[in-house]
Amino acid sequence: MTRVAVIGTGVIGAMTTWRLALRGAEVLAFDTYGPGHDRGASAGESRIFRTAYKEGPGYVPLLQRAEALWRELEDGAGADLLTMCGGLTIGPPEHPDVLAVRRCAEDAGLDHEVLDTEQARKRFPQHRIDDGEVMVLDPAAGVLRPEPCVQAALRSAEAAGARILPYHPVTDAAETANGWRITSNDTAFEVDHVIFAPGPWARQLAPLRDLPVEARLITAYWFAARDVAAHSPASLPIAIRRHAEAGFSCFPALDGVAIKIVPHHLGWPDLDGPDDLPRSSSPEHARAAAAAAAKLLPGVTPHPVRVGTFAEGFTPDEHALLGPLPGHHEATVMTGFSGHGFKLAPAFGEIGADLALDGGTSHDITTLDPNRFLL
Ligand SMILES: Cc1cc2nc3c(=O)[nH]c(=O)nc-3n(C[C@H](O)[C@H](O)[C@H](O)COP(=O)(O)OP(=O)(O)OC[C@H]3O[C@@H](n4cnc5c(N)ncnc54)[C@H](O)[C@@H]3O)c2cc1C
Incomplete structure (x- = not known):
């Protein structure tokens, strides 16, 4: 053995x-x-779990294998781990991430829908959409615990x-x-x-x-939803939001209180090492995250009710x-x-x-x- x-x-x-x-x-x-x-x-x-992958269509077979293995793990462990609530990529149609998700879905032959501004506003009013913005809906996406x-x-x-x-x-x-x-x-x-x-x-x-792996800080914020049912996985897909003023990933309310966002536009600061992880965010960072929520998520109270800081390893x-x-x-x-x-x-x-x-x-x-x- x-x-x-x-x-x-x-x-x-x-x-x-x-x-x-x-x-x-x-x-x-x-x-x-x-x-x-x-x-x-x-x-x-x-x-977030998603299959139409902006990081490249080469990942699609691995993602499909991962989904099957998540189900195998759930069955074996008797646990509820992955909820397929769908996934949105939201932004101007010419944004590189919107284009990359569409290209991946087309190249890999994945089901997807492109919602124009009016369709997007009607189906997912939880997001504020500017004129001309679109949503790409990936049905093979969801949220993991x-x-x-x-x-x-x-x-x-x-x-x-x-x-x-x-x-x-x-x-x-x-x-x-x-x-x-x-x-x-x-x-x-x-x-x-x-x-x-x-x-x-x-x-x-x-x-x-000698490996090029840098420890960096990723911060998550939770904002209380005014209508929790409208922000639960039954009603709200996961999302990657791209906007001229902000960008974040967005997770439906799993705790019966709040949705989560991870701001991307504020960057991932280097840490001296994961043991130097700060246990909260700076007031400036929290204010910037709150401003993004106030601008783009009309159904939440834009003051975080919870903050989480995490260390992750990044390659170049x-x-x-x-x-x-x-x-x-x-x-x-x-x-x-x-x-x-x-x-x-x-x-x-x-x-x-x-x-x-x-x-x-x-x-x-x-x-x-x-x-x-x-x-
Ligand atoms: C806030 C945040 C949001 C993210 N969002 C997403 C998302 O939506 N979707 C997605 O796919 N990915 C997401 N990611 C990325 C994903 O979560 C990570 O890529 C993944 O969790 C990395 O797991 P890991 O096991 O490599 O690292 P870790 O979870 O950090 O595990 C490493 C483990 O090694 C242990 N260890 C280290 N050194 C030693 C040692 N010498 N002896 C013994 N133990 C040791 C540590 O204690 C630790 O438990 C996100 C990451 C963060 C931080």
């Missing part, structure tokens, strides 16, 4: 642990914190025989003649293969020190690093998901298990090759 250590049980490590355990590997899954914690990238109540997703994957992995080790920071990972020695809490664990899934902490692990081209770790044997790296890795995590987990157990995968991951920055 192949012994595999997974370092990090955010969504990527959790999904990889699950897929490895199902394939019969002997898995040890380490994390500094508890499953579903809120200091890294895999927490904050909601995550991140904390239950991570916990369901780890529960299922444990049921299949994995050993989950929360509060086990890995302080050393050293290559040996036959594999790797992983040190945590003064104990050494010998394994055949190691999967590094440390999210924004990547450069704190010596074998990953904002595509992940996923593949064999350059310069090492029997090591896989999975990091730098750059603000869009959650929805794909079960497919990435399947790929991580393929790489550890087969030394390759049938999924096309050439654009994610960690060597692309080292050549």
Whole structure:
């Protein structure tokens, strides 16, 4: 039986642990914190799933595989994780993201609808639409619940025989003649293969020190909806909003109170490291987010009722690093998901298990090759 250590049980490590355990590997899954914690990238109540992908049609087969695996996880864990409420990309028709979503849907032959200004205003009055703006509706989109997703994957992995080790920071990972020695809490664990899934902490692990992964801050704001039913997943799709004055992703109300937005136009500031994550936002940042809500979301009270700050690992081209770790044997790296890795995590987990157990995968991951920055 192949012994595999997974370092990090955010969504990527959790999904990889699950897929490895199902394939019969002997898995040890380490994390500094508890499953579903809120200091890294895999927490904050909601995550967008979408299939018409502005990041490129090359992702579509992976997204479709991820959707099937989310359903498999739900069935196995008896959990409700993904609600397909549809997804909107909203903005001027010539905006690059609006064009990219339309192009992806057309190239990949995906169902979609383009709503002109009047149709958009009528169907989704929760968004304020300027003259000339359009909406692209992707029916194969929805909202995921991140904390239950991570916990369901780890529960299922444990049921299949994995050993989950929360509060086990890995302080050393050293290559040996036959594999790797992983040190945590003064104990050494010998394994055949190691999967590094440390999210924004990547450069704190010596074998990953030279990878171009920067820890950055992403802030989310919740605004109370005046009519909660009209802002629930039954009535309001997830959205990517593009406007001359603001841009954000928008999530329907899951808590019976508030919708969430993640402002994009305010940028993702660098952190010295994820351990320097501030636990709230600056008044200037909050005021700018509130101004975006006041301008573009007529059904909310534009003062945040909740703020969440999270650390995420970004690469220079904002595509992940996923593949064999350059310069090492029997090591896989999975990091730098750059603000869009959650929805794909079960497919990435399947790929991580393929790489550890087969030394390759049938999924096309050439654009994610960690060597692309080292050549
Ligand atoms: C606010 C926000 C909104 C987002 N919105 C979306 C969205 O709508 N849709 C989408 O698809 N994606 C979205 N993303 C991106 C997505 O959530 C991330 O890409 C994904 O969660 C990355 O997961 P991860 O497992 O790589 O990292 P993390 O969740 O950060 O997990 C890394 C884990 O490794 C552990 N670790 C690190 N070092 C060690 C060590 N030495 N020893 C032991 N454990 C260690 C950490 O404790 C942590 O638990 C968003 C991200 C953020 C932050």
